[in-house]
Amino acid sequence: MTVALDLAPASEAEVAEIIADRHARRAPLRIVGGGTRVENRARGEALSLSRLSGVVTYSPGEMTLIARPGTPLPEIKAMLEAEGQALAFEPPDLRGILSGNGTPSLGGMVAANASGPRRVLAGACRDHLLGVRFVDGRGRLLKNGGRVMKNVTGLDLSKLLAGSHGTLAALTEVVLKTLPLLPARTTLAFPGVTQATALRIFTAALSTPFEVSGAVHVGGTAYLRIEGLERQLAYRRDRLLALLAEHRPEVLDDAPWGAMRDVAHFADGGPLWRILCKPTDAPEICAGLRAMGGDSSLDWGGGLIWYRGPGNPRALAPHATLIRRDTATGPAFPPQSGAVARLQDGLRRAFDPAGILNPGLMDA
Amino acid sequence: MTIAMPAPDPRILARGPQIVAALRAALPADAVIDDPQETRAYECDALTAYRCPPLAVTLPRSTAEVAAVMRVCADLGVPVVPRGAGTSLAGGALPTADCVILGTMRLREVLEIDTANRFIRVQTGVTNLSVSAELEPLGFFYAPDPSSQLACTIAGNIAMNSGGAHCLKYGVTTNNLMGATVVLTTGEIVELGGPEMGPAGLDLLGILCGSEGQLGVVTEATLRILPRPEGARPVLIGFDSPEVAGECVANIIRSGVLPVAIEYMDEPCLRAVEAFAKAGYPDCPAVLIVEVEGAPAEIDDQITRIRAIADALNPVEFRESRNADEALAIWKGRKSAFGAMGRLGDYICLDGTVPVGQLPYTLRRIGELSRQHGLEVANVFHAGDGNMHPLILFDANTPGDLARAEAFGADILRLCVQVGGCLTGEHGVGVEKRDLMGDQYAPEDLAIQMQVKDVFDPDWLLNPAKVFPLDASAAHRAAR
Structure with missing residues (x-):
């Protein structure tokens, strides 16, 4: 089946015009960023933001980047690296697990609040989002926040839009905090440890002041990453080696942090779930998942479990999102109830009264 | 007095005794104050130029008691002004004569410290400094450290998304808040977030933080804690x-x-x-x-x-x-x-933020404005994140001096917006910057924010005359 030509506005005004028209006609739109998520099953005509692309301003001395949502993430990454900076939350590239063939975009990253292993140290994407321009479901072109680090001027709608998967608004510009790229990194690997042991290693390491910037358990090996200036790094490595000697750590100059960030180990099919939990609960949840069949890995020091398998993990851990559906059925996002569900519905109606933006994507 | 507050609703004032009786019926005897001698202690916060005793003050000790206050006030249509320690420099806790103050200062319990999962759960009346004091023997700390940390409470920190001197590295409250127990105007109690790392649905905690008591009252908070640096x-x-x-x-x-x-x-x-x-x-x-x-x-x-x-x-x-x-x-x-500036006379402390690259120009322009307005200004601030705190010196006993100082302050804040910054980095809008919001945001940008408030507080009972310019919010407030 061939798909009709995408709507592909090249300006904010065009985005606003299209959405205002669809609002009046109550015609649903499926917002597409870089097209890396073939899982986007929202109903409606595709609205591509790929032509709304390019950097508006990048000020390394102010640690701020202003860019349009369709800007390819690899482009941003290269530009920042040339100035010795990075997006500290380490956005993953999920093409491998979602079989997408597009290029990850800045807008998609914000809409998904996509954050990699460095989340344990640096926070999530939303923590680095300083401001947004967006078109709401009525077709109003709006802004919130700004381009400064500290800002409490009015309600913080940027946080709300991060992770809202385009169900509240179409982003037309995002402002992100950039941070110095730490020049050196090293990895401590702990081969042949269980998830329970990995959790003990993570807890010990993350309770030190050595700024562990990755704590992952994949395929029976636990990995800790530290980053910093050269001298810092040697010192911190030695202190951690001493602290964790009983678990027989090995020092690796490098480890597949990119592949672990992108969940490459679960690239080859099957339903894939992303589960958020209290880190110390992870080993027990993973034992339950194993009993249902399938495999799991840990990121964020145990706070994030990736589960590939046939079971539905929500009975074990309510904060489970189905990232790759495959044969799985039921809602992708955890159902909400009571007052929280009412507030979320109310917010959706406030932003998008006709319910035309990515309807059904968050099962709302 | 250049900032107007809405006239108190005479229908509410007339029902004062009935409202107090209903509050007393719902709360322990010592949790309701209506003696005018005592309510005066709550007539202002640290923006002392503006004062108004409230109709009554409630000091609940638990989430359930907070919910009881909210239910009574919602039933009787009485505005509620939440108050932490009253250290707001922006008038965030300024009462109106027809409001009930909901003070969080008796919510003082530390509920849980979990170093393995790196969080502390507290009732929100605890002071900022006492949170870090609890954590110190364990080798941890709570990062946001506003300069009022000896007195200010976590409830107020969440309402104003407080920062401090160390947020260049550690972020502000929103980056360190993991979860909250929130009482809505209906009296319903909801849990947002928690010890897990992020929401699975919409980030309601993200809009709650920094909402200046507009959306709900936070009674308990889960805060991210960090290992203390070696030195x-x-x-x-x-x-x-x-x-x-x-x-x-x-x-x-x-x-x-x-x-x-x-x-x-x-x-x-x-x-x-x-x-x-x-x-x-x-x-x-x-x-x-x-x-x-x-x-x-x-x-x-x-x-x-x-x-x-x-x-x-x-x-x-x-x-x-x-x-x-x-x-x-x-x-x-x-x-x-x-303290040193206080010796020189009265001062207004501003809180605009500018992009770091605009600091030199902004400082030069503030100097020019100082000469223009004929008032001295001193600058002491967090330069790493561009959060400026110009202190405008004036004499409260000289008629007209406060108004001149406020006009000078408004010019500085407009300057901050012009160079790409914002009106407030960490003190909040409150009443102080309320009427300048139109300089930062277009009418529709404010409209969507007020529509968000409508979702949480359809009757505009929570802190109704703050943050949004009165003419902009009139129709929403009239819905009451």
Whole structure:
């Protein structure tokens, strides 16, 4: 089946015009960023933001980047690296697990609040989002926040839009905090440890002041990453080696942090779930998942479990999102109830009264 | 008095005794105050130029009691003004005569400390400093550290998304808040977030934080805690112009060293501090205090880099602290700056933020505005994140002086917006900056924010005359 030509506005005004028209006609739109998520099953005509692309301003001395949502993430990454900076939350590239063939975009990253292993140290994407321009479901072109680090001027709608998967608004510009790229990194690997042991290693390491910037358990090996200036790094490595000697750590100059960030180990099919939990609960949840069949890995020091398998993990851990559906059925996002569900519905109606933006994507 | 508050609703005032009786029926006897002698203690916060005793004050001790207050007030259509410790410099806790104050100060329990999962759960009436004091023996701390931390409460910190001197590295409250127990205007109790790392649905906690008591009352909070750094040491750098000091800030940030704090003081501030605290600061137009953290060797390494950056800009002085006493001496003047300024007279403390690259221009323009308005201004602020705190000096006993100072302040805040910044970095809008919101946001940008408030508080009972200009919010408030 061939798909009709995408709507592909090249300006904010065009985005606003299209959405205002669809609002009046109550015609649903499926917002597409870089097209890396073939899982986007929202109903409606595709609205591509790929032509709304390019950097508006990048000020390394102010640690701020202003860019349009369709800007390819690899482009941003290269530009920042040339100035010795990075997006500290380490956005993953999920093409491998979602079989997408597009290029990850800045807008998609914000809409998904996509954050990699460095989340344990640096926070999530939303923590680095300083401001947004967006078109709401009525077709109003709006802004919130700004381009400064500290800002409490009015309600913080940027946080709300991060992770809202385009169900509240179409982003037309995002402002992100950039941070110095730490020049050196090293990895401590702990081969042949269980998830329970990995959790003990993570807890010990993350309770030190050595700024562990990755704590992952994949395929029976636990990995800790530290980053910093050269001298810092040697010192911190030695202190951690001493602290964790009983678990027989090995020092690796490098480890597949990119592949672990992108969940490459679960690239080859099957339903894939992303589960958020209290880190110390992870080993027990993973034992339950194993009993249902399938495999799991840990990121964020145990706070994030990736589960590939046939079971539905929500009975074990309510904060489970189905990232790759495959044969799985039921809602992708955890159902909400009571007052929280009412507030979320109310917010959706406030932003998008006709319910035309990515309807059904968050099962709302 | 240049900031107007809506006239109290006579229908509510007429039902005063009935409202107090209903509150007393729902709460323990000592949790309701309506004696005019006692309610006066709540007539203002730290924006003392504006005062109005409330109809009544409630001091609940539990989430259930907070919910009871909300239910009574919702049933009777009475506005509720939440109040933490009352340290707001923006009038966030300013009452109206027809409101009930909901004070969180008796919610004082530490509920749970979990170092394995790196969080602390507290009732929100605990002070900011006491949270870190609880954590100190365990080797952890809570990062946001507003300068009022001895008095201010977590409830107020969440309402204003408070920062502090160390947020350059650690972020502000929203980056360190993991979960909240919130009482809605219906009296319903909802849990947002928790010990897990992020929401699975919409980020309701994200809009709640910094909402200035507009959406709900937070009674319990889960806060992210961090391992204490091994050590910290400041350096002091003097420059012969504000522009060069500003350049030094930007160069440090670009270099890859990320200090925990970069503080700036200008000449009027330095003079006042020297007269008051005798901190031995150099006599020059601009001083930076830069603090770095880590083990001793790490600190040395970072200071060496900072020295190289500063030396390239010909500083008047580069002073390193070699021990704890010298570190204290460097911080002494900065920490006494507000007290030192207070000796010179009354002052208004502003809170605009500008992009770091605009600091030199903004400082120059503030100097020009100072001459124009005929009022002195001193600058002491968090330079690393561009969060400025100009202090405008005036004499409260001279008729018209407060109004002149407010006009000068409004000009400075408009300047902050013009150069790409914002009206408030960490104090909040409250009533102080309420009428300037139109300079920052277009009417529709404010409309969507008010529509969000409609979702949480359809009758606009929570802190109704704050944040949004009164003419903009009139139709929403009239829905009551």
